[in-house]
Amino acid sequence: RRPRNFPPGPSPLPVFGNILNLSLENPLKDFEKLRKSYGDIYSLFLGSKPAVVISGVKAIKEALVTKASDFSGRPQDMFINDATERKGVILADYGPTWKEHRRFALMTLRNFGLGKNSMEERIHGEIQHVIKTLEKSIGKSLSPRVMFHNAASNIICQVLFGMRYEYDDEFIKVIVNCFTENSKIANGPWAMLYDSVPMIRKLPLPFRKGFKNVKTCQSIGKRLLTEHKKTRIPGKPRDLVDCYLDELDKKEGDASSFSEEQLISYTLDLHFAGTDTTSNTLLTAFLYLMTYPHIQERCQQEIDHVLAGKDRVSFDDRHTMPYVQAVVHEVQRMANTVPLSVFHCTTNDTELMGYSIPKGTLIIINLSSVLSEEGHWKFPHEFNPENFLNDQGEFVKPEAFMPFSTGPRVCLGESLARMELFLIMVTLLRRFKFIWPEDAGEPDYSPVYGVTLTPKPYHMKVQLRATQ
Numbered sequence: 410r411r412p413r414n415f416p417p418g419p420s421p422l423p424v425f426g427n428i429l430n431l432s433l434e435n436p437l438k439d440f441e442k443l444r445k446s447y448g449d450i451y452s453l454f455l456g457s458k459p460a461v462v463i464s465g466v467k468a469i470k471e472a473l474v475t476k477a478s479d480f481s482g483r484p485q486d487m488f489i490n491d492a493t494e495r496k497g498v499i500l501a502d503y504g505p506t507w508k509e510h511r512r513f514a515l516m517t518l519r520n521f522g523l524g525k526n527s528m529e530e531r532i533h534g535e536i537q538h539v540i541k542t543l544e545k546s547i548g549k550s551l552s553p554r555v556m557f558h559n560a561a562s563n564i565i566c567q568v569l570f571g572m573r574y575e576y577d578d579e580f581i582k583v584i585v586n587c588f589t590e591n592s593k594i595a596n597g598p599w600a601m602l603y604d605s606v607p608m609i610r611k612l613p614l615p616f617r618k619g620f621k622n623v624k625t626c627q628s629i630g631k632r633l634l635t636e637h638k639k640t641r642i643p644g645k646p647r648d649l650v651d652c653y654l655d656e657l658d659k660k661e662g663d664a665s666s667f668s669e670e671q672l673i674s675y676t677l678d679l680h681f682a683g684t685d686t687t688s689n690t691l692l693t694a695f696l697y698l699m700t701y702p703h704i705q706e707r708c709q710q711e712i713d714h715v716l717a718g719k720d721r722v723s724f725d726d727r728h729t730m731p732y733v734q735a736v737v738h739e740v741q742r743m744a745n746t747v748p749l750s751v752f753h754c755t756t757n758d759t760e761l762m763g764y765s766i767p768k769g770t771l772i773i774i775n776l777s778s779v780l781s782e783e784g785h786w787k788f789p790h791e792f793n794p795e796n797f798l799n800d801q802g803e804f805v806k807p808e809a810f811m812p813f814s815t816g817p818r819v820c821l822g823e824s825l826a827r828m829e830l831f832l833i834m835v836t837l838l839r840r841f842k843f844i845w846p847e848d849a850g851e852p853d854y855s856p857v858y859g860v861t862l863t864p865k866p867y868h869m870k871v872q873l874r875a876t877q
């Protein structure tokens with residue numbers, strides 16, 4: 410039964426709640442249909458567990474910004490919590506462990522963004538490997554999936570562990586494969602059943618694969634930690650792991666949420682969050698750029714003009730590239746990379762737009778709903794960079810652009826991700842022309858559902874640009 414003054418929603422069935430109202434393969438369309446029937450705030454039952462789905466800019470901002478401390482928790486009793494053993498930063502509840510680890514990650518990312526060996530340098534270094542891979546495929550057709558996943562993984566790996574891996578390295582293959590699988594398992598049909606019907610949790614059903622993948626990643630993390638402990642010089646950190654170990658030395662004996670066990674899950678979180686998101690956004694970018702060649706060409710004209718005489722692009726160049734900026738943002742809008750954000754949870758009994766929501770309620774933030782919300786976009790349902798340009802051709806960012814979510818739990822890798830997307834797209838578009846292969850048929854833009862949305866596998870043809 411719904412608590413008093415709880416948001417409305419469809420009637421639940423015994424045991425299953427409302428999960429039979431949803432396509433377990435991809436519930437995004439069902440969420441939109443339910444929004445049409447019940448409004449921007451409605452409720453569902455996953456088994457006997459009540460959940461509130463929040464859609465639209467107004468309601469999402471009211472929850473995540475105005476009532477931030479009430480809506481910034483994370484549920485602690487779901488498949489993904491059991492699989493990750495309740496450690497790390499992404500799924501940590503709103504409290505001191507989360508706060509200390511979030512602050513530490515932001516500070517370390519900022520510190521590594523400064524100075525000679527800056528984040529921009531690291532990204533450019535990795536782009537050279539992408540260029541080499543593409544150059545080997547000139548005139549042929551290639552599948553860019555592994556290349557983009559590995560490039561994104563290497564960029565974050567350098568910050569975390571001070572190392573990158575060749576694209577055919579076993580380590581990177583295993584770990585990136587675990588990430589891509591778990592991004593689909595974590596909110597796929599079996600995880601939904603695990604969350605809704607607790608009596609099946611101990612059974613050997615397909616969700617076990619998710620647990621196994623986390624264990625594989627943890628054992629790799631443990632190995633990297635052991636190597637770091639052998640080779641580090643205290644006080645002279647090479648990467649985030651060294652910084653964390655220095656912090657552990659300082660905190661020795663104090664009550665603190667920092668520990669070696671935490672460190673393993675923490676680096677795993679940052680590695681996962683920094684890989685699957687950026688790479689799927691890049692895959693979406695090149696799918697659209699190939700199939701809208703006039704948009705690709707217009708980007709190239711702007712890039713050639715702004716970078717004339719320069720060796721390479723810098724992140725600051727974005728201010729003089731309004732069209733490219735608009736395209737990068739439009740790609741993110743269409744990619745809708747994390748469509749339901751990461752699930753939130755109420756930390757107190759609270760109210761939202763007249764409804765009462767008890768403490769501990771699962772909150773699903775429907776980011777998908779704002780990225781194509783009518784009234785906020787000139788062209789909500791088509792790929793069109795005009796969504797981010799005003800009448801003077803200047804770049805503008807509508808308030809409904811929130812692929813990184815908003816409020817205290819907003820993506821902590823946003824600055825890194827924005828830098829990666831801009832530098833990678835500009836450098837590759839300057840050097841190559843990307844062509845949709847003649848035999849590839851009609852492009853399919855509908856993505857595969859998961860915590861992250863992934864474009865269906867495709868091939869691309871590359872040519873060196875005549876102007877190079």
Ligand code: HEM
Nearest residue numbers: 499682683686687746747750751813814818820821822826
């Ligand atoms: C295009 C790329 C990316 C997108 C679209 C994206 C999107 C998101 C979203 C929607 C959330 C959930 C926010 C919420 O709970 O309300 C999130 C959380 C997070 N992201 Fe990203 N992300 C991206 C890249 C990255 C990168 C490169 C990193 C690497 C450092 C990263 C690290 C994290 C972490 C650690 C969290 C959890 C934050 C917390 O719970 O406090 N993300 N991201």
